[in-house]
Amino acid sequence: MSPPRLEHPFGQLIDRDSPVTFEFEGETVQGYEGDNVASALLGQGRWLISRSFKYHRPRGPLSLAGHDANTLIQTTTAANRLAEDLPATEQEVLSGQNYWGSLKTDYYAVLDRLGRFMPVGFYYRAFFKPQGVWRFWENIIRSAAGLGVANLEVEARYTDKQYLFCDVAVIGAGPAGLNAALTAAAGGAEVLLIDEQERLGGALTYHRFTLEDDTRAETLEALSNAVANHDKIRVLSGATCNAWFSDHYLPVFQGDRLYKVRATTCVLATGSSEQPVVFRNNDLPGIVLCSGLERLMMHHGVCPEGPAVILAGNDDAYLTAITAADAGLSIAGVVDLRPEPDDSALPTALSKRGITLYQNATVYEAHSDKSGAQLGAVTVHPIASKGKVGATATHLECRLLAMSAGFMPAYQLACHGGAKLAYHDDKSEFTLTELPEGMLLAGSVNSTHDLQAVCADGRNAGRGALRALALEADNDETVHCERHVNHPWPIFKHSKGREFVDFDEDLQIKDIVNSARLGYRDIQLVKRYSTVGMGPSQGRHSALTTARLIADATERTVTETGVTTARPPVKPESLGVLAGRRFHPIRKTPMDQRHRALGAHMIPAGSWRRPAFYGDLGHRTANIAAEAHAVRNGVGMIDVSTLGGIELRGPDAAEFMNRIYTYGFLKQPVGKTRYAALANEQGVIIDDGVAARLAEDHFYVTATTTGVDRVYSEMLRWNAQWRLDLDIAQVTSAFSAVNVAGPFSRDVLEQAGCNIELSSEAFPYLACREGTVAGIPARLMRVGFVGELGFELHVPSLMAQTLWDKLMVAGEPFNIKPFGVETQRLLRLEKGHIIIGQDTDGMSHPGEVGLAWAINRKKPFFVGRRSVDILMSQPLKRQLVGFTLSSSAPQPEEGHLVLREGDIVGTVTSCEYSPTLTKVIGLAYVHPADAEPGSTITIRTANGVCVQAPIVTLPFYDPGNERQQL
Numbered sequence: 001m002s003p004p005r006l007e008h009p010f011g012q013l014i015d016r017d018s019p020v021t022f023e024f025e026g027e028t029v030q031g032y033e034g035d036n037v038a039s040a041l042l043g044q045g046r047w048l049i050s051r052s053f054k055y056h057r058p059r060g061p062l063s064l065a066g067h068d069a070n071t072l073i074q075t076t077t078a079a080n081r082l083a084e085d086l087p088a089t090e091q092e093v094l095s096g097q098n099y100w101g102s103l104k105t106d107y108y109a110v111l112d113r114l115g116r117f118m119p120v121g122f123y124y125r126a127f128f129k130p131q132g133v134w135r136f137w138e139n140i141i142r143s144a145a146g147l148g149v150a151n152l153e154v155e156a157r158y159t160d161k162q163y164l165f166c167d168v169a170v171i172g173a174g175p176a177g178l179n180a181a182l183t184a185a186a187g188g189a190e191v192l193l194i195d196e197q198e199r200l201g202g203a204l205t206y207h208r209f210t211l212e213d214d215t216r217a218e219t220l221e222a223l224s225n226a227v228a229n230h231d232k233i234r235v236l237s238g239a240t241c242n243a244w245f246s247d248h249y250l251p252v253f254q255g256d257r258l259y260k261v262r263a264t265t266c267v268l269a270t271g272s273s274e275q276p277v278v279f280r281n282n283d284l285p286g287i288v289l290c291s292g293l294e295r296l297m298m299h300h301g302v303c304p305e306g307p308a309v310i311l312a313g314n315d316d317a318y319l320t321a322i323t324a325a326d327a328g329l330s331i332a333g334v335v336d337l338r339p340e341p342d343d344s345a346l347p348t349a350l351s352k353r354g355i356t357l358y359q360n361a362t363v364y365e366a367h368s369d370k371s372g373a374q375l376g377a378v379t380v381h382p383i384a385s386k387g388k389v390g391a392t393a394t395h396l397e398c399r400l401l402a403m404s405a406g407f408m409p410a411y412q413l414a415c416h417g418g419a420k421l422a423y424h425d426d427k428s429e430f431t432l433t434e435l436p437e438g439m440l441l442a443g444s445v446n447s448t449h450d451l452q453a454v455c456a457d458g459r460n461a462g463r464g465a466l467r468a469l470a471l472e473a474d475n476d477e478t479v480h481c482e483r484h485v486n487h488p489w490p491i492f493k494h495s496k497g498r499e500f501v502d503f504d505e506d507l508q509i510k511d512i513v514n515s516a517r518l519g520y521r522d523i524q525l526v527k528r529y530s531t532v533g534m535g536p537s538q539g540r541h542s543a544l545t546t547a548r549l550i551a552d553a554t555e556r557t558v559t560e561t562g563v564t565t566a567r568p569p570v571k572p573e574s575l576g577v578l579a580g581r582r583f584h585p586i587r588k589t590p591m592d593q594r595h596r597a598l599g600a601h602m603i604p605a606g607s608w609r610r611p612a613f614y615g616d617l618g619h620r621t622a623n624i625a626a627e628a629h630a631v632r633n634g635v636g637m638i639d640v641s642t643l644g645g646i647e648l649r650g651p652d653a654a655e656f657m658n659r660i661y662t663y664g665f666l667k668q669p670v671g672k673t674r675y676a677a678l679a680n681e682q683g684v685i686i687d688d689g690v691a692a693r694l695a696e697d698h699f700y701v702t703a704t705t706t707g708v709d710r711v712y713s714e715m716l717r718w719n720a721q722w723r724l725d726l727d728i729a730q731v732t733s734a735f736s737a738v739n740v741a742g743p744f745s746r747d748v749l750e751q752a753g754c755n756i757e758l759s760s761e762a763f764p765y766l767a768c769r770e771g772t773v774a775g776i777p778a779r780l781m782r783v784g785f786v787g788e789l790g791f792e793l794h795v796p797s798l799m800a801q802t803l804w805d806k807l808m809v810a811g812e813p814f815n816i817k818p819f820g821v822e823t824q825r826l827l828r829l830e831k832g833h834i835i836i837g838q839d840t841d842g843m844s845h846p847g848e849v850g851l852a853w854a855i856n857r858k859k860p861f862f863v864g865r866r867s868v869d870i871l872m873s874q875p876l877k878r879q880l881v882g883f884t885l886s887s888s889a890p891q892p893e894e895g896h897l898v899l900r901e902g903d904i905v906g907t908v909t910s911c912e913y914s915p916t917l918t919k920v921i922g923l924a925y926v927h928p929a930d931a932e933p934g935s936t937i938t939i940r941t942a943n944g945v946c947v948q949a950p951i952v953t954l955p956f957y958d959p960g961n962e963r964q965q966l
Contacts, residue, residue, distance in 0.1 A: 005032070005043065005300070005301035005302060005303075006297060006301040006302070006303050006327055006328070007301075009217070009298070010297050010298055010301045010303075010327060011298075011299070011300055011301020011302075012199075012205065012298060012299055013034040013035075013198075013199065013299045013300060014031075014032040014033065014034035014035055014299075014300055014301055015032055015033040015034055016032055016301075018032060018033035018034075019031070019032055019033075020032065020033055020035070020040075020088050020089065020090045021090065021091065022037070022040070022088060022089060022090065022091060022092040022093070022094060023091075023092070023093045023094065024037070024041060024046075024073075024094045024095065024096075025094075025095055025096055025102070025103050029041055029044055029046075029088075030043075030044070031043060031088040032088075033088075034300070035087070035088040035300055036083065036084050036085065036086055036087055036088060036300075037071075037073065037083040037084070037086045037087075037088055037094060038061050038064060038071050038082075038083035038084040038086075039064070039084070039088075039296060039299070039300035039302055040088045041083065042061065042296060042300075042302050042304060043300065043302045045304075045305055047060040047061075047285035047286050047373070047374045047375075048060060048096075048103060048104065048285050048373040048374065049061065049070070049071045049073060049083055049096065049285070050070060050071055050072050050073060050083075050096055050097065050098065050103075051096065051097075051098045051099045051103065051106055051108075051109075052070075052098075052283070052503070052506050053069075053098065053147070053504060053505060053506060053535070054111070054118075054505060054506035055109070055111050055112040055115055055506045056098065056099060056106050056108040056109045056111055056112065057109070057112055057283060057506065058284070058285050058372070058373040058374075059071070059283060059285060059503070060284075060285030060286060060287075060288075060374070061083070061084060061285075061288060061292060061296075062276070062287070062288055062289060062292060062503065062541070063084075063273075063274070063288075063289050063291065063292050063541075064084050064288065064289075064291075064292035064295045064296055065084065065291070065292070065295065066082050066084050066085040066196070066571070067273055067537060067540050067541070068503060068504070068536075068537050068540070068541060069082075069503065069504045069535055069536040069537055070283075070503055071083035071084055072097060072098070072147060072148070072536075073086070073094055073095065073096055073097060073148075074094065074095045074096065074097040074148045074149065075092065075093075075094055076092075076093055076151065077151055077154045078148075078150075078151070078154070079097060079147060079148020079149055079150060080097070080147055080148050080536075080572075097147050097148040097149070098147045098148070104371070104373065108144070115497075119510075119511070119514065120507065120510075120511035120512075120514055120515055120529065120530045121515070121518070121529050121530065127141075156576055157256055157576060158256065158580075158581070159256040159257065159258075159574075159576045159577045159579070159580025159581065160256070160257055160258075160580050160581040161257065161258045161259075161260060161580060161581065162257060162258075162259050162260070163259075163260050163261075163262070164192060164234075164252075164259050164260070164261045164262070165261075165262050165263075166190050166191060166192040166234070166261065166262075166263050166264070167184070167189040167190045167191065167263070167264045167265065167465075167469055168180075168181075168184045168189045168190070168191045168192070168263060168264070168265050168266070168267060168462075168465045168469070169191075169192045169194065169241075169248065169250055169261055169263035169265075169266045169267070170184070170191060170192070170193045170194065170266075170267045170269060171194045171195075171241045171250075171266070171267070171268050171269065171270055171413065172194070172195060172202065172268065172269035172270045172271055172410075172442075172443070172445075173193055173194070173195035173197075173200040173201065173202060173227075173235070173237070173269075174195075174201065174202020174203055174204065174269060174271055174443055174444075174454075175201075175202060175203070175204050175219065175220075175223065175443065175451060175454050175455050175458065176202075176269040176271075176442035176443025176444070176446075176448075176454045176455065176457055176458035176461070177193065177195070177202070177267070177269030177442065177443065177458060178193075178200065178201070178223040178224070178226075178227055178458065179223065179442075179455045179456075179458030179459045179462065180267045180269055180440075180442050180458040180459065180461040180462040180465070181193045181227060181230075181233050181267075181462065182223070182226055182227060182230065182233070182459075182462065183458070183459045183461075183462025183463055183466075183473075184267070184462040184465045184466055185230050185232040185233045186230075186462075187462070187463070187466040187471050187472065187473055188232075188466075188471050189232065189465060189466060189469055189471060190232055190234075191232055191233045191234070192233075192234050192236065192261060192263065193227065193233055193234070193235045193236070194236045194239050194241050194250075194252055194261075195235075195236070195237050195238075195239065196238065196239065196240045197237065197238065198237050198238045199237070200223075200224050200227065200235070200237060201220045201223070201224060202271060203271070203291075204216055204219060204220040204223075205220065205298065205299065206291070206294040206295045206297075206298035206299060207291065207294055207316070207319070208319050208322070208323055209319075209450070209451040210319075210451070211319070211322070211343070211345055211346065211349055215451075216451070219451070219455075236252060236254055236259065238254060238255065239252050239253060239254035239259070240252065240253045240254075240570065240571050241261075241413065241570070242568060242569040242570045242571060242573060243413070243416055243568030243569055243570065244266070244413045244414070244416040244417050244439075244568075245416070245568075247262070248262065248263040248264065248265065248266045248438060248439070249261070249262055250262075250263060250266070251568075251569075253573065253574070253577060256574075256576070256577060256580070257577070257580075258577050258578070258580065264438070264468070264469060265438040265439070265440070265465045265468040265469060266438060266439050266440070267439075267440045267441075267442055267461045267462065267464075267465055268410075268413055268414055268439065268440070268441050268442070268445055269441075269442040269443045269445065269458060269461070270409075270410035270412075270413060270445045271410050271443060271444050271445055272407035272408055272409045272410055272444040272445055273407065273408045273410060273540040273541060274289045274290065274291045274292075274404055274405075274406075274407055275313075275404070275405040275406045275407060275408055275486070275490070275541060275544055275545070276289060276403055276405060276490075276541055276545075277311050277313065277337070277362065277363065277403045277404075277405045277487075277490040277491075277492075278405075278490060278491040278492060278499045278500070278501060278509065278545055279362065279363050279364055279365060279366065279492045279494065279499055280364065280365040280366065280492075280494035280496060280497070280498050280499050281365060281366040281367070281368070281498050282363075282366060282403075282499060282500055283500045283503055284366050284368055284374065284375045285373060285374045285375065286304075286374045286375030286399055286400050286401060287366060287375055287400075287401045287403065288400070288401070288402055288403075289402065289403060289404060290310070290316060290317050290320040290402045290403065290404040291320075291404070292402070293308075293320060293324060293400070293402040294320055294323060297323065297324065297327050297329075298323075303324075303327050303328055303329050304329065304399070304400050305399045305400070306329050306330035306331070306332070306398070306399060306400060307330040307331065307332035307396075307397065307398045307399065307400075308324060308329055308330065308331055308332060308398055308399070308400035308401065308402060309331075309332050309333055309334075309335060309363065309378055309380075309396055309398045309400070309401045309402075310324070310331065310333075310334045310335070310401075310402050310403075311335050311337070311362070311363050311401060311402070311403035311404070312334055312335065312336045312337065312338075312341075312403075312404060313336075313337045313338070313403075313404055313405040313406050313486070313487030313490050314342075314404055314405075314406060314484065314485045314486070314487065315341050315342050315343050315346060315483070315485075316404055316485060317334070317336075317402070317403070317404040318334065318336075318341055318343075318346040318349070318350065319346075320402055320404070321334050321350065321355060321402075322349055322350070322353065324402070325353045325355060326353075329400075331353070331355045332356070332396045332397065332398050333355065333356040333357070333358055333380075333396055334350055334355055334356070334357050334358065335358045335361050335362060335363055335380055336357065336358065336359045336360070336361065337360075337361070337362055337383065337405075337487050337490055338359070338360065338487065339359055339360045340359060342483065342484060358380055358394065360382060360383050361380050361381060361382045361383060361394075362380070362381060362383055362389060362490075362492055363378045363379070363380055363401065363403075364379050364380065364381040364389050364393070364492055364494065365378065365379045365494060366378050366379075366401065367379070369399075374399070375398060375399060375400065375401055376397070376398075376399070377395060377396060377397045377398060378395075378396050378398055378401060379393050379394070379395055379396075380393065380394040380395075380396060381393055381394075386488075386489050387489055387491055387492055387493060388492075389492060405486070405487050405490035406428065406429065406485050406486030406487055406490070406544075407429070407444060407449075407485050407486065408429075408430065408540065408541075408543060408544045409429075409430055409431070409432060409444065409445040409446075409447065410445050410540075411430065411432055411445070411563075411566060412538070412566040412570045413570065414432045414435060414439065414441065414445070415432075415565070415566035416566060416567070416568060417435065417436035417439055418434065418436055419432045419433065419434055419435045419436070419439075420432070420433050420434045421433075421562060421563055422559055423547075423557065423558040423559040425488075425557070425558075427447075427484055427486060428484075428486040428487065428488040429447060429485070429486045430544070430563075431446075431447045432445070432446070438468050440461040440464045440465060440468075441461065442454075442457045442458040442460070442461035443457055443458060447481075448479060448481045449481055449483045449485050450481045450483055453479050453480060453481040456477040456478075456479050457479045459477060460476040460477060460479065463475075463476055464476075489548065491509065491545060491548065491549065493509050493510075497509075497510060501532065501542050501545050501546060501549070502531075502532045502533065502535065502537075502539075502541075502542040502546075503535075503537070503541065503542075504534075504535025504536055504537050504542075505530075505531045505532060505534065505535050507530055507531070507532050507542070509549065511530050511532075512526065512530060512532060512545075512546055512549045512550065512553075513549060513553050515529050515530045515550075516549075516550055516553035516554055517553065521550070521554050523546070523547065523550055523561050523562055523563060523564055524564055524565065526546065526550055527564040532546050532564075533546065533564050536571075536572055538566075538570065538571075539563065539564060539566075543563045543564065544563070546563070546564075547561045547562065547563050584604075584607070585607050586607065586608075586609055587607045587608045587609070587642075588608070588609055589608070589609075589610075589639050589641035589642065589736060589800070590641065590736050590797050590798075590800040590801045590804075591639045591641070591736070591738075591800060591801055591804045592609065593801075594801065594804055594805070595611045595614075595639065595818070598614050598818060599614050599615055599616075600612075600613070600614050600818075600820060601613055601614070601615070601617050601620075601820070603821070603822075605642055605705050605706070605821065606642070606705050606706035608642040608705060610639070610642055610820070610821050611639065611818070611820035611821065612820045612821055612822045613627060613819070613820040613822050613823055614627065614817075614818055614819070614820060620822075621913070624820075624822055624823050624826060625915040626817070627817060627818075627819035627820065627823040628819070628823050628826055628827055628915055628916060629915065629916075630742065630815070630816075630817035630819065631741050631742045631786060631788055631817075631819060631823070631827060632742070632788065632827075632916055633742070633743065634742050634743065634744055634814060634815050634816070634817070635740065635741070635742035635743070635744040635745050635747075635748055635811055635814050635815070635816045635817075636740075636741055636742050636816065636817050636818065636819040636823075637738055637739070637740050637741075637748075637804075637807060637808070637811065637816055637817075637818050637819070638738065638739050638741070638818065638819050638820065638821070638823075638824055639736075639737075639738055639804070639818075640737045640738060640739050640792065641735075641736035641737050641738075641797070641800060642705040643689070643702045643703070643704070643705060643708075643732075643737060644689070644702060644703035644704065644705065644707065644708020644709075644711065644712070644730070644732050645700065645701070645702060645703075645708075645730070645731045645732045645734070645735045645794070646700075646701045646702075646703060646708070646711065646712055646715065646728065646729070646730055646731065646732075647698070647699070647700055647701075647727075647728070647729045647731050648698070648699040648700075648701065648715075648726055648727070648728055649697060649698050649699075649726060649727050649729075650697055650724070650725050650726030650727055651697055651725045651726070652724035652725040652726045653697050653698065653699050653726045654666050654668070654693075654696070654697075654699070655724060656715075656719065656722070656724050656726055656728075657676075657691060657699055657701075658859060658862070659718070659722065659861060659862055659863065660678065660714075660715060660718060660862070660863055661676045661677060661678055661691070661862060662677045662678070662679055662846065662851075662854055662855045662856065662862050662864075662868070663675060663676060663677065663854050663855070663856050664856035664858070664859055665691065665693075665699075666859075668691070668693045669693065670693050670694065670695055670696060671693070671694075671767055671768055671769065672692075672693060672766060672767055672768065673690050673691060673692045673693075673766050673767065673768050673781050673782075673783065674690070674691050674693075674766070675688065675690065675691075675854055676688060676689050676690060676691040676701060677846065677851055677854045677855075678703075678711060678714070678863070679845075679846070679862070679863060679864030679867075679868060680714075680863070680864055681863060681864055681867060682864065682867050683845045683846075683864045683866075683867030683868040683870070683871045684840075684842060684843060684844060684845060684864075685836060685840055685844055685845065685846060685849065685851065686707065686710070686836070687703055687704050687707040687708075687710065687711050687836055688703075688704065688836050689701055689702035689703045689704065689711075690702045690781060690783060690792075692768040692779065692781055693768070694768065694770065694779070697726075700768075700779060700794070704835075704836055704837065706837065707836065707837070708730065708732055709730075712728070712730045714863075715728050716728060718863065733797060734796065734797060735779075735794045735795065735796065735797060736794070736795060736796075736797040736800030737792055737793060737794040737795070737800075738792075738793050738800075738803065738804060738807065739783070739785075739786075739790055739791070739792045739793075740790065740791050740793065740807065740811075741786050741788045741789065741790035741791075742788050742789065742790070743788065743789060743963075743966065744811075744814040744816075745788070745789050745790055745791055746758045746789065746791070746966075747814055748807060748810050748811045748814055748816060749773060749791060749807075749810075751810040751811070751813070751814075752773055752774045752806050752807055752809075752810035753772075753773065753774050753775065753806075753810075754771065754772070754773045754774075754780075755771045755772050755773075756769045756771035756780060758791075760965065760966060763780075763782060764782065764965070765782050765784065765964055765965045766782060766783070767781075767782050768780065768781045768782070773793060773795075773803065773806075773807075774802070774803060774806035774807070774810070776795050776796075776799045776802065776803050776806075777795065777796065777799075778793045778794065778795045778803070779793070779794040779795075780792070780793055780794075781794075784831070784961070784964035785824070785827075785828050785831070785833055786824060786827035786828055786831065787827060787828070787830060787831035787833075787955070787957055787958055787963060787964060788827075788963050788964065789963060789964060789965075789966040790964070825910070825912070826912045826914065829910050829912055829914075829921060829922070829923070829956070830914055830916060830917065830921065830955070830956050830957035831955045831956070831957055831958070832882060832923075832954035832955030832956060832957075833955075834849055834850070834851075834880070834923070835910070838894075838909060838910060839880060839909040839910055839923055840909075844880075845867075845868060845871040845872065846868060846872065847871065847872040847876060848876060848878060848879055848880055848925070849880045850880060850954070852872065855868065855872075875928070876928040876931075877928070878905065878906050878925045878926065878927065878928065879925065879926060879927075879928050879931040880909070880923055880924070880925055881923070881924065881926055881930075881931050881951050881954075882921065882922070882923055882951065882952050882953070882954045882955075882956060883921070883922050883923075883924055883937060883939075883949040883950060883951055883952065884917075884919050884920065884921050884922075884949065884950060884952050884956070885919065885920040885921075885922075885947060885949050886919060886920070887913060887918060887919055887920060889920065889947050890941040890942065890945050890947055891911060891913065891920050891941070892908045892911045892920075892922060892924075892939045892941050892947070892949075893908065893911060893941070893942070894907075894908055894909060894910060894911060895907055895908065896908045896911075896939055896940060896941055896942075897939070897940045898924050898925065898926050898927075898937055898938065898939055899938045899939070899940055899946070900926075900927050900930065900937070900938065905925075905926060905927040905930075906924055906925030906926045906927070907924065907925055908922055908923070908924040908939060909922075909923045909924060909925065910922055910923045911923075911924075914956065914957075916957060917956060917957065921956050922949075924937065924939065924949075926951070930951065931951065932951065933951050933952055933953045934950065934951065935950070935951045936948050936949065936950050936951070937949050937951060
């Protein structure tokens with residue numbers, strides 16, 4: 001049975017009437033519902049939970065908040081789970097990790113004794129000489145590397161993603177965050193409150209802010225109830241905001257779901273990380289942060305076995321000692337690093353409880369008990385000077401040491417946004433400045449620590465968020481906080497070493513100092529050379545100490561040294577959640593219901609759903625051939641509403657078109673269309689479409705289905721620099737379109753009632769007109785993507801389904817047949833037209849893909865002109881050509897390799913059987929020497945079978961373009 005837990009008000013998170021049991025290292029552990037694995041183990045007096053990464057030293061909980069890597073354990077389904085983040089679950093089987101033998105007797109612990117032979121950065125200099133010796137060491141290192149064991153037989157959990165939007169995102173639900181959320185919500189803002197703990201309140205749930213501690217519980221209850229009852233506040237508890245990206249884009253993890261949050265403004269009330277004191281063996285199990293001890297008692301009702309020593313660098317540690325003594329914990333002494341506390345009443349409070357106070361002193365060394373795996377005693381020395389101790393020693397038997405050297409603001413999210421950390425020598429602490437627009441700080445992350453000041457600071461942040469939203473807000477309150485919570489130098493080097501700066505990486509004082517002595521003066525280089533701050537804790541407990549040590553070693557200030565760059569993620573992320581179900585928005589054209597009624601087989605095209613072909617999937621080839629036959633010999637109709645549409649209006653519209661696209665557009669006649677190819681600054685073709693000039697100052701441009709967003713974005717970006725006089729609007733959703741193609745397409749439009757003269761003389765190939773079809777206003781363009789007489793009709797989307805229905809009725813006498821995108825791709829292939837993104841890649845320039853004709857070399861500039869000129873002036877390294885094969889030959893697939901003398905020289909980009917030509921046709925990149933018609937190329941098809949394909953002149957079908965110009 002577990003020792004009895006503390007009575008109320010301790011143990012706020014556990015249900016004493018609901019016991020749970022689980023197995024850890026083969027032993028049964030009993031806890032209660034609401035316990036985590038770490039608290040349940042500590043409730044039974046078990047401190048050894050894990051082994052350290054490098055030296056395999058025994059490790060136990062430090063923060064009990066999931067902010068360190070001291071409690072990484074193994075479950076049956078996953079490795080590297082933090083015991084304090086893992087709920088105690090009935091009958092779960094758990095074990096330690098990173099050991100050889102057993103957790104108590106780890107044979108790899110011999111590495112601790114060999115530490116002198118593994119100085120910082122030794123791996124950069126060892127294992128490589130003499131030449132070839134790495135092959136010997138590699139197997140040994142790989143066998144010892146890693147921590148837990150991955151269970152590859154576990155079935156992946158369901159994970160997903162969701163988008164959320166809010167006016168104000170408040171990260172952190174401590175007293176500052178609660179006040180910020182309530183103030184912003186009261187002003188009319190929609191608030192999303194995010195906190196990594198299941199219970200709101202932050203430090204209010206475990207820490208006493210004053211000696212009397214008479215208002216904490218009431219403050220917590222009032223704030224929690226107000227948040228729960230406010231209809232403008234949504235709470236995500238047990239959730240971690242793992243990064244800040246531009247425009248307040250926040251990835252928030254909650255269980256197996258990733259929320260992609262977009263906020264208008266953001267309040268960071270992320271709190272601060274308590275800092276350890278650095279002394280010999282400060283990593284022994286039984287040594288915790290003061291906040292960790294408070295969480296253990298207040299949240300889980302666990303009173304550890306004493307006696308205990310409290311090591312204080314501030315007044316908060318005194319309050320921890322008082323809380324622990326009131327809970328019944330035997331206190332062997334409070335050791336204050338300072339000559340005296342800020343609050344003169346604190347020593348008297350200790351004296352009343354019979355607690356001995358050691359002032360201007362420090363724990364210089366911790367000693368393990370007989371097991372070697374838990375704290376047994378400490379040696380206390382007076383402080384002689386900065387980092388130096390006197391000779392007099394006091395030996396204190398203890399099983400627990402709680403320490404607090406100060407607090408480091410949780411700066412990660414702010415620094416993701418470009419904020420700067422500035423160090424203040426008078427307070428020995430960092431503050432955050434230069435926040436991005438719309439970001440505000442509140443609470444201890446803003447260097448405010450008194451409870452009343454923290455609450456006021458939170459309310460001010462809420463008011464600041466309201467002002468950022470252009471909402472009314474009261475005047476800010478005066479926030480005054482004079483508390484000093486950081487000791488200036490809580491670092492005591494021991495002659496025998498083992499004073500740990502970074503618990504994750506087993507880095508000691510000498511490792512950090514030696515990095516500087518070896519010439520790595522910059523904190524970023526120290527990080528990479530020593531790996532400090534690169535573990536799961538991401539520098540929460542090592543960044544401040546490292547900055548101080550490097551500043552001292554290089555004779556600079558801490559501000560000059562700074563801390564390492566904070567990058568996402570803040571905490572480790574589950575690969576399952578990152579790779580979970582993606583959010584796929586599905587867009588449907590207005591004719592979607594008609595396609596389904598006609599038996600269309602739908603496929604994705606970007607975010608759209610389009611008909612691939614009509615009819616049974618099992619007869620794909622025959623269905624596509626029938627649709628192609630209808631277009632070639634009669635008339636067909638395809639829904640092309642997914643094409644991107646962009647309107648350009650204004651006096652400079654033609655000038656803009658001339659600059660953005662490769663072709664010439666200044667002299668394009670009104671009523672004409674032109675092919676529009678778009679290159680990027682590297683000279684790569686990234687999109688294409690058709691540009692119709694409807695008026696001198698009005699162009700209507702189409703773009704590819706998947707590329708229109710990029711094209712529109714590029715247009716806006718360039719015109720932000722050029723500042724030409726025009727409006728650019730994406731109208732993809734406003735217009736829908738159909739293409740009527742085939743010898744009888746003109747007859748169908750006339751039958752439907754088109755008020756435009758459609759003869760070849762009045763409406764020639766590549767012309768555009770505006771009029772009505774079946775009484776519906778339409779923009780008509782004569783285009784020939786499929787190689788036949790064709791008309792593309794763009795109409796308001798609300799009228800598109802009606803147009804489809806009217807055209808189907810009008811086409812009945814001509815046996816009109818709808819065709820899908822797969823048929824369209826076949827028809828365009830017969831015509832030799834390329835598809836950007838399929839027949840091109842991220843390196844395709846115009847000369848490689850036969851688009852040299854689409855480059856106007858007379859105009860002085862277009863986007864990518866200089867790169868295009870350079871690329872096209874050089875000898876080609878590959879060229880896109882057409883090839884054919886007999887219908888009996890193995891048919892290549894897209895991506896199959898083109899070989900030349902055994903070397904890979906290209907790939908097949910498009911390949912289909914053409915029912916019109918009764919042969920296999922395709923496009924492929926080949927070596928320029930094989931690009932001339934009549935040459936033969938080698939294509940490796942499925943199962944390694946190679947075929948010899950002759951190169952032919954493009955297009956495959958109707959080389960004189962006679963059918964397009966009927």
